Amino acid sequence: MIGLLIGWIVGILFFFVILYNVIQAAIDNSKLAKDVRTLKKLLSGTDKEDISDESDDATYADCPSCGHRVALNGTDCSECGLRLG
Numbered sequence: 001m002i003g004l005l006i007g008w009i010v011g012i013l014f015f016f017v018i019l020y021n022v023i024q025a026a027i028d029n030s031k032l033a034k035d036v037r038t039l040k041k042l043l044s045g046t047d048k049e050d051i052s053d054e055s056d057d058a059t060y061a062d063c064p065s066c067g068h069r070v071a072l073n074g075t076d077c078s079e080c081g082l083r084l085g
């Protein structure tokens with residue numbers, strides 16, 4: 001009887017430890033993914049954007065609020081959300 005009880009307690013503890021680790025890993029993954037995306041944007045995204053946008057400057061303008069390059073036919077800035085036009 002006591003052995004069964006100890007077995008249950010150990011089993012429940014083990015279950016919660018696994019559950020905790022799974023949740024923690026999921027949180028870390030989303031945080032890491034966000035960080036990687038931000039880092040990628042900082043390292044290469046902005047440079048690439050500038051190169052590709054330079055060819056058709058006429059259709060782009062700098063956002064008056066944040067300075068991000070936005071398409072003139074767009075309704076709002078993709079960076080800060082400011083409404084344009």
Ligand SMILES: [Zn+2]
Nearest residue numbers: 063066077080
């Ligand atoms: Zn903006």
